[in-house]
Amino acid sequence: MTKRHSSKDDRQNYTKLDNDYVRNADKATNHKVQSRKRKMRRIVFFAVVPVIVIGILLNVLAHQKETLVVNEKKKAEVEQQLTELKEQQEMLNLQIKQLEDDEYIAKVLRKEYFLSEEDEIIFVIPEKEDKKDD
Numbered sequence: 001m002t003k004r005h006s007s008k009d010d011r012q013n014y015t016k017l018d019n020d021y022v023r024n025a026d027k028a029t030n031h032k033v034q035s036r037k038r039k040m041r042r043i044v045f046f047a048v049v050p051v052i053v054i055g056i057l058l059n060v061l062a063h064q065k066e067t068l069v070v071n072e073k074k075k076a077e078v079e080q081q082l083t084e085l086k087e088q089q090e091m092l093n094l095q096i097k098q099l100e101d102d103e104y105i106a107k108v109l110r111k112e113y114f115l116s117e118e119d120e121i122i123f124v125i126p127e128k129e130d131k132k133d134d
Contacts, residue, residue, distance in 0.1 A: 110122075
């Protein structure tokens with residue numbers, strides 16, 4: 001039989017017996033310790049991995065939400081531009097209809113270019129001036 005020596009302090013020396021019972025007891029103790037280590041590793045793994053996955057998913061969710069906000073702003077701007085363009089198109093369509101009317105064209109010509117009909121006299125009245133000349 002071989003003897004193992006172990007000492008925790010310099011004052012305390014003891015000898016451990018080396019027989020089947022002690023070896024089996026050491027093996028059982030080591031097995032329990034190893035089993036606890038494996039359980040702790042599993043617990044840590046199954047606790048840390050879901051936290052990491054949830055963190056990644058939350059990050060993706062936040063990024064998608066930010067992208068959605070940006071896209072909604074762009075959509076609002078484009079809708080506003082569309083509304084303005086539709087109003088402009090309506091005005092242009094109205095102008096086209098008016099320009100097809102001969103009476104409207106005559107009115108515009110008389111107003112803008114001082115053209116007159118037969119036997120018509122045009123008087124140009126100056127607009128009021130804020131300053132008076134002395």
